Amino acid sequence: MIIPRLDRIAYGGDYNPEQWPEEVWRTDVALMREAGVNLVTVGVFSWAELEVAEGEFRFGWLDRVLDLLHAGEIAVDLATPTAAPPAWLTRRYPGSRLVDRDGRVLGFGGRQGFCPSSPDYRARAAELTERLAARYAAHPALVLWHAHNEYGGANPACYCATSAAAFRRWLADRYGGLDALNAAWGTAFWSQRYGDWAEIEPPRRAPTAGNPAQQLDFLRFCAAEHLANFRAERDILRRCAPGVPVTTNFMIAACKTMDYWRWAAEVDLLANDHYLRAERADNHIELAMAADLSRGVAGGAPWLLMEHSTSAVNWQPRNIAKRPGELRRNSLAHLARGADGLMFFQWRAARYGQEKFHSAMLPHGGTETAVWRDVVELGGMLRTLDPVRGEPVRADVGMVWDWESWWAAELDWRPSVDLDYVERVSAFYEWLWRAHLTVDFVHPAGDLSAHPLLVVPSLYLVSTEAAANLARYVEQGGTVVVSYFSGIVDVNDAVHPGGFPGALRDLLGLVIEEFRPLRAGQTVRLDSGATGDVWAELIEPRGATTVASYLDGPAPGGPAVTRHPFGAGVAWYVSTRLRGADLDGVLRAACADAGVASREDLPPGLEVVRRGRFLFAINHDGHDAKLPAAGTELLTGARCDGVLRVPGGEVRVIDTGR
Ligand code: GAL
Numbered sequence: 001m002i003i004p005r006l007d008r009i010a011y012g013g014d015y016n017p018e019q020w021p022e023e024v025w026r027t028d029v030a031l032m033r034e035a036g037v038n039l040v041t042v043g044v045f046s047w048a049e050l051e052v053a054e055g056e057f058r059f060g061w062l063d064r065v066l067d068l069l070h071a072g073e074i075a076v077d078l079a080t081p082t083a084a085p086p087a088w089l090t091r092r093y094p095g096s097r098l099v100d101r102d103g104r105v106l107g108f109g110g111r112q113g114f115c116p117s118s119p120d121y122r123a124r125a126a127e128l129t130e131r132l133a134a135r136y137a138a139h140p141a142l143v144l145w146h147a148h149n150e151y152g153g154a155n156p157a158c159y160c161a162t163s164a165a166a167f168r169r170w171l172a173d174r175y176g177g178l179d180a181l182n183a184a185w186g187t188a189f190w191s192q193r194y195g196d197w198a199e200i201e202p203p204r205r206a207p208t209a210g211n212p213a214q215q216l217d218f219l220r221f222c223a224a225e226h227l228a229n230f231r232a233e234r235d236i237l238r239r240c241a242p243g244v245p246v247t248t249n250f251m252i253a254a255c256k257t258m259d260y261w262r263w264a265a266e267v268d269l270l271a272n273d274h275y276l277r278a279e280r281a282d283n284h285i286e287l288a289m290a291a292d293l294s295r296g297v298a299g300g301a302p303w304l305l306m307e308h309s310t311s312a313v314n315w316q317p318r319n320i321a322k323r324p325g326e327l328r329r330n331s332l333a334h335l336a337r338g339a340d341g342l343m344f345f346q347w348r349a350a351r352y353g354q355e356k357f358h359s360a361m362l363p364h365g366g367t368e369t370a371v372w373r374d375v376v377e378l379g380g381m382l383r384t385l386d387p388v389r390g391e392p393v394r395a396d397v398g399m400v401w402d403w404e405s406w407w408a409a410e411l412d413w414r415p416s417v418d419l420d421y422v423e424r425v426s427a428f429y430e431w432l433w434r435a436h437l438t439v440d441f442v443h444p445a446g447d448l449s450a451h452p453l454l455v456v457p458s459l460y461l462v463s464t465e466a467a468a469n470l471a472r473y474v475e476q477g478g479t480v481v482v483s484y485f486s487g488i489v490d491v492n493d494a495v496h497p498g499g500f501p502g503a504l505r506d507l508l509g510l511v512i513e514e515f516r517p518l519r520a521g522q523t524v525r526l527d528s529g530a531t532g533d534v535w536a537e538l539i540e541p542r543g544a545t546t547v548a549s550y551l552d553g554p555a556p557g558g559p560a561v562t563r564h565p566f567g568a569g570v571a572w573y574v575s576t577r578l579r580g581a582d583l584d585g586v587l588r589a590a591c592a593d594a595g596v597a598s599r600e601d602l603p604p605g606l607e608v609v610r611r612g613r614f615l616f617a618i619n620h621d622g623h624d625a626k627l628p629a630a631g632t633e634l635l636t637g638a639r640c641d642g643v644l645r646v647p648g649g650e651v652r653v654i655d656t657g658r
Contacts, residue, residue: 010341029072036379048086070141093120112154133240156257209412270298273307278320291337296441311359336616391612409460416517436599453594462503475567479594509543509564516554524553532576
C-alpha cells in the first residue's frame, strides 16, 4: 500500500480552504463525500496564513479544517507550505530573494521566489515544518506528508552571492582540490584555469557560451540544493510522525532541471503532477509516457498522481477544455500505468489569483456542470476498480531515460540547434505506443535485464559505468536500438577518446567519421524507403552490417541504419531522425531480433495496458474498437468471452483472472 492508512485508490485534490469563508468548508466536505473523495492535499500555499509575521503562528483555522475533514472521513495529505514564502520573510531577509542569470533580483507576488541556498529561508522553513509536524503528527486525518510543492518548478537555479558560495563548497566536496576541478572542467581551454576557489562563479550570463562542464556541475549543484531542502523537511516530518510517509510532487518528463532518479531514492512514495499539452490531439500518448516514466523512476512500484486537471489548464496559451470522456480516459490511463491514486489540482475553482481560470473538481459553475458529473462518476468507478491497486504493470520493452544526458545534450554550441532529447524519446515511445507495446523506463546504469528489447534514444552523455552496463546487456542477449548523438561525451562533457561514439563504438561496431547535420527543413532519403531529417553522419562500419543507406544528403551511399551482433545480442544504430512510419523498418526488425511480438494488429487509437490480471482498454477514437479478451468487465459487470468491444471514447477494464 503506498499510503498505509488509506486502503483505497486515493481520490481527491488540492484543497485550499484558506481562500474561502469558513461556511463554505462544510459544503466542501459534503460535496467531497458525494464525489467519493477520500484524500485532499491541504496547506500547500498557506505559509502567510499560518505564520502571519515571523514567529507569530495561527493554526486555529487549520485545526478546524482537519477536524472537519476527519469527521467527514476524508484523509489529509498535509503540505509544508514552504514553496511560497510570505512577504514579511522576503522583506526581512532580502538575501533570500531569487537572482536570475543576468543578476536581476526577482520580485514578490508569485511563488517560489526564494534562493534555494538561502540560510534564512532554510531556517524559517525548518521552523515552520517543525511546528506543523509537532502539531499534526498525531492528527487522525493525517495519512501523508507533502513537502513543499514541485521543487525547482519556478526557481530551479539562483545566481546570487550565497548560491555562488554554496556552489564553491559543493565543488570542493566533489573534487577535493582545484587540480581535479581544472582537469574535469577542461580549463586549459580559453584560459580558464582557477588558482583559487574564490575565483569560481556560477555560470552567469557571459559574452559567449559558458564552460559546458561548469554548467553541468551547476545543474547538478542546483538539483542537489533542492534535494537537500527536501531532505531537511522530510527528516523533521519523519522524526515527529514516524510511519507517515513523506513525499513531494515531481513534474516528471516536464521538468528538465531535477534529476528525479536521485530524488526517487529519497521519497517514501513517488508522486507526480501531469498536465496535458492541450492543443495536441494525440496528447494521450505523452500522458502515457509521463505515467510510464513515473513508474520507471519509482522502480516499478505503484505511485501517486498528485495533480492533473479535470479540464482546462490556465497557464497554457489556450485553455482548451477536455472533450467528453477525456477526463475519465486520462485518469484511467494513469491508473492503468501504475498509479494507485488520482488527484487533481484542485478541489474548488479559485475566485481570484493567477489560477482562477484553471479547471477544478468543483468548477465555478458548481454541481450543475458536466465536469462535476464526470468527477462524481469517476469517484464511483474508482470504487469498482479498487482491486487494481498494488498490481504491477506488465511492460514489453525497456527505454533509457537520463536527466544528466538531457542537460548536456542541450547546452550551447551543440552541432545542431535541432537536437532535442525529449523529441527523440517521444518519437520512439510513440511508435511503441501505436504498436500497443508498454514501456518501462530505466536509468542507463540501472538494471536493464527485465526486457529483451531496450531503446536508447539520443543518449549523448554516457558514463563509463553506463557504457559497460549497456554492453553487458547486449552481450548477455539483449537487443538495443540506439539513435544518433549517443555515447559522445563523459560526465564532464569531454569527448570519449578514439572517435565517435566513444562510449558505444565497440557495442555498435562502427565509427562516426563526421557528424553531418542537415539544414533547416532538409530531408534525406534512405534506400529502405524511409526519410530522415535534422541529422546524418558519415559512418565507417567496423563489424556492423549496413541495413539502410543514404540515397542523398551529406553522406550519400553511406550507412544510415546498421545492425551489429554483439555477444549473444544485437545492437542497432539509427543515424538520422526517423519518425512515425519511417521507424517501422528498424523497430519491427529489432522487435523480431528480441522476440518481442508487436501488437500492430490491434485497432489504432486503442490503448491497451496490462496491470496484474487486469487488462485496460482505453479507446481514444470515436469509433468502436474490438480486441481479443476474456473475463469480467469491471465497470459494466458484463462477461466477455473472447472479444471485447470498447465503444468510441470509452474505457473497459477486464479482470482476466490471471
Ligand atoms: C502545478 C502546481 C499547482 C498548480 C497547477 C496548475 O504545477 O503544483 O499548484 O499551480 O500546476 O496547473
